[in-house]
Amino acid sequence: MEEADMKHNSYDIVLSGVGGQGVLLTSLIIGQAVAESGLEIQIAETRGLAQRGGSVICHIRIGDGQGSPLVPEGEAEALVAFEPLESIRYIRFLKPGDSVAVVNEHATPPIMARIGSDRYPSAESLAECLKQVTPCVYFIDADALAQQVGNARVSNSILLGALAAASELPISVDHLKRAIKTNAPKGTELLNIEAFDRGYALIKKRT
Structure with missing residues (x-):
């Protein structure tokens, strides 16, 4: 994949999740890939009660x-x-009509416990809300795909691959994979690359 031209010389991304899902690691991977592409980048992280x-x-x-x-x-x-x-x-951050939403449809136990499983909205109802802002909405079970790869903790790489396939990221797949190899926990580099490829291929089949 070639680097895409940025509209208006900028490209903004919001990553959201809960502690332990690899949100911060994913931002680090994107940051390195962008820097190695020769582009400027700023990253702001809010950790809150991540732990x-x-x-x-x-x-x-x-x-x-x-x-x-x-x-x-x-x-x-x-x-x-x-x-x-x-x-x-964080739907309020999306650019109306000109953006992409990639969502892991697997609910985390802490969130389920907090609001109650009977009150947890379905993926369909969430997708309906998102599609009021943008038509480009992709729900995937990143946790299930990660289990297929062989490590539940690589779901973040699946989501990153899905993002690369669904959006016009101004960085190449090669830059992202190099950054994954550099930043993935030791011994999981190849698993994370496989996870990235799974997420990428899944979205490409849908587009």
């Missing part, structure tokens, strides 16, 4: 002259939600 399953959000701003490292509401070209409800929590 206790609290919400985690990363703002990623690619391009020159971005000003604040925080993505303005209504300006993100891409939203990646590592937990289904997080997609709605």
Whole structure:
């Protein structure tokens, strides 16, 4: 995949999830890939109560002259939600009609326990809400795919592969894979690459 031209010389991404899902690691991988592509990047992370399953959000701003490292509401070209409800929590950042949402449809136990499984919204209802903002919405069971790869902790790489396939990221797949190899926990590099490829291929089949 070749690097895509950025519209208006910028590209904004919001990653959201809960502690332990690899949100921060994914932002690091994207950051390295962008830097090696020769582009400017700013990353702002909010950890909150990440260690206790609290919400985690990363703002990623690619391009020159971005000003604040925080993505303005209504300006993100891409939203990646590592937990289904997080997609709605941060839906306000999506650029109406001109953005992509990639959502892990697997609900995490801490969130389920907090609101009750009987009150947890379905993937269909969440997708309906997201599609009121953008038609490009992709729900995938990243956790199930990660289990197929052989390691439940590579679901973040599956979501990253899905993002690369679904969006117009201004960085190449090769740059992303090199960054994965550099930043993945020792001994899991190949598993993470396989996970990335699974996520990428899944979305390409749908587009």
